[in-house]
Amino acid sequence: MGVVIEDDQGEKLRTFHKWLGVATNNQAEYxxxxxxxxxxxxxxxxxxxxxxxxxxxxxxxxxxxxVKEPELQGLHRQATxxxxxxxxxxxxQHVAREENRRADKLVNMAIDEKVKxxxxxx
Numbered sequence: 001m002g003v004v005i006e007d008d009q010g011e012k013l014r015t016f017h018k019w020l021g022v023a024t025n026n027q028a029e030y031x032x033x034x035x036x037x038x039x040x041x042x043x044x045x046x047x048x049x050x051x052x053x054x055x056x057x058x059x060x061x062x063x064x065x066x067v068k069e070p071e072l073q074g075l076h077r078q079a080t081x082x083x084x085x086x087x088x089x090x091x092x093q094h095v096a097r098e099e100n101r102r103a104d105k106l107v108n109m110a111i112d113e114k115v116k117x118x119x120x121x122x
Contacts, residue, residue, distance in 0.1 A: 002032065005040070024071070026056055026072055029053075061092050
């Protein structure tokens with residue numbers, strides 16, 4: 001999971017990544033949303049735009065699609081509870097993966113740190 005927090009000028013304010021173990025892409029996306037929202041709880045801001053490259057998660061948290069998968073229902077509940085705490089200050093929008101490269105790089109860092117690469121002979 002990788003999270004990037006930027007100001008409205010695109011300046012990086014905070015980044016973090018975390019190894020989640022075995023998880024589906026959608027579980028990881030929900031976890032990133034939850035952790036990102038938790039990180040913002042103590043910050044003062046007028047508006048927060050959340051960009052995610054998982055259309056499924058975006059549509060589910062925005063109430064447009066139902067959450068049918070049991071393994072996502074608890075994560076969805078956590079995410080929507082956090083979103084409610086911010087009221088109308090937060091929007092969650094879908095972006096193409098190419099527009100989410102910083103977060104994707106953090107995900108790869110978390111994987112690389114956890115998964116041991118085989119040593120090559122020689």
